[in-house]
Amino acid sequence: MPRSLARGSDGHPLLRLLQHRMLAGLFTLFLVSVVVFLATQALPGNAAAAFLGRNAASPVRLHALEAQLHLNRSIAVQYWTWLSGLFTGHLGQSLAARQPVWTVAGPRLANSAVLVAASGVIGSLLGALLGSAAALYKDSKFDHASSVVALTITALPEFVVAIALVIVFATVVWPVLPAVSLLAPGQFAWTQPELLVLPVATLVLVIVPYTMRMMRAAMVESLQSDYVEMARLKGLSEWRVVLGHALPNAIAPVIQVIGLNFLYLAGGIVVVEYVFNFPGIGQGLVNAVNARDLPVIQFIVVVLAAFYVVANIACDVVALLGTPRRRIGR
Numbered sequence: 001m002p003r004s005l006a007r008g009s010d011g012h013p014l015l016r017l018l019q020h021r022m023l024a025g026l027f028t029l030f031l032v033s034v035v036v037f038l039a040t041q042a043l044p045g046n047a048a049a050a051f052l053g054r055n056a057a058s059p060v061r062l063h064a065l066e067a068q069l070h071l072n073r074s075i076a077v078q079y080w081t082w083l084s085g086l087f088t089g090h091l092g093q094s095l096a097a098r099q100p101v102w103t104v105a106g107p108r109l110a111n112s113a114v115l116v117a118a119s120g121v122i123g124s125l126l127g128a129l130l131g132s133a134a135a136l137y138k139d140s141k142f143d144h145a146s147s148v149v150a151l152t153i154t155a156l157p158e159f160v161v162a163i164a165l166v167i168v169f170a171t172v173v174w175p176v177l178p179a180v181s182l183l184a185p186g187q188f189a190w191t192q193p194e195l196l197v198l199p200v201a202t203l204v205l206v207i208v209p210y211t212m213r214m215m216r217a218a219m220v221e222s223l224q225s226d227y228v229e230m231a232r233l234k235g236l237s238e239w240r241v242v243l244g245h246a247l248p249n250a251i252a253p254v255i256q257v258i259g260l261n262f263l264y265l266a267g268g269i270v271v272v273e274y275v276f277n278f279p280g281i282g283q284g285l286v287n288a289v290n291a292r293d294l295p296v297i298q299f300i301v302v303v304l305a306a307f308y309v310v311a312n313i314a315c316d317v318v319a320l321l322g323t324p325r326r327r328i329g330r
Contacts, residue, residue, distance in 0.1 A: 017320055018313070025309035032305040033086075037079050040294045082298065091299055096291035101299050105284055109303065111189040112273070112280035116265045118196065119203035124258045127208040131215025131254075136242065138220060150209035158268055162202040162275040169198065181278040189278075199276050203268065207261040214257040218250035225249070252319050259315025266307050 073081075085091055091101035134143045153161070170179035181195040189196055222228060223246050231241045270282030277283070281300055288296035 014317065014320060017316060021313045021316060025313060028309055029302070029305060033083060033302060034079070036298055036301045036305075037082060038075075040298055041075060041078070086299075086302065092295040094288075094293055094296050096288065096293040096296070101295045105281065105296055105299055105303075107188060108279055108281045108284040111183070111278065112269055112282065114189050115196065115199055115203070115269055115273075115278065115280060116262065118200045119207070120258070120262045120265055122200065123204040123207040123261060124211055126204065127211025128215045128254060130208065131212040132219050132242070132247070134212065134216040135219030135223060143216075146212065150212055153205055154209045158202060158206055158271045159275050161205050162198070162272055165198050165201055165205075166275075179276075181276045183279050189280075195278075199272050199278050202272050202275075203265060206268065207264065210261060211254065211257055215250070215254050218253050219246060222246040222250040255315060255319045259311060259318075262311050262315075263308055266304055266311075 082092070089102075093099065094101050094104045097104045130146060134146050137143055166179050168174060169177045177197050178195060179198075181189070181199060183189065183192065183195065223242075225246075227249075228241055228245050231245045232238075236244075269278075269280055270285065272278065273280045273282040274286060281303070284296065285300045287293075288300065
């Protein structure tokens, strides 16, 4: 066993990073759960009355439902019941759909995961490719044109990009794709890939400029470094210089931007799902807020917070692995 690993978490940077980030992540999730629960409890009105409706909310039925939902207990007991249900899989009932929370939110969570994964992977690869090309052909017409296009797209909100794509590819100019992403209840997005094209294209166009600009800046700096100059003096081909020396040292800051893009996608899908009527977790959160469906709101917000924590940890680990001088144990 290598000595750096045998010394345990105190000696290896990767193990130290995982230990610290996981402890901080668990504490963050605990704080988020407290804030989310208190915020939903502070909403005006009575959840049981909203569930029954104005006409059916008789005193007897109202008190019975409050007892069923544990609303007649103290805030501390309600919080512990809800938190323990998250760990045991007892998420409660949706007040609007009158079904288990997982039955309501599970398919939406899967659809949004597909949307975020596809957009993030495609956008990251495309941004890295365009940024590398712009750096290799610095100050060329392609470099200037790509910078102008990237800045233009960055200035546009998501819904403007989405509407423009709908006009071009779904309605007026070239109607070859569906303008909305309607799915039957219980179906998943991957069963009808054509419904994913425009939402994914919208999110890809939004995140590509950030990855491209960071990749260009990192590659330009790397290509002007001493070790790249030494590799060229040794007679290595330009492709070996770029792929073997410049790219590995330029990828670490880009990984941080890619991680931020994935975090942005977790929140940015709300607008895109609303525009395309995509049955994802963003649309589900909007519907739950409108219906004051507290169990669904609490579950979705905690899931989003957990995604933020896990994505941050993964981003830090990959960035550490991409930096040779930092990943070696001392």
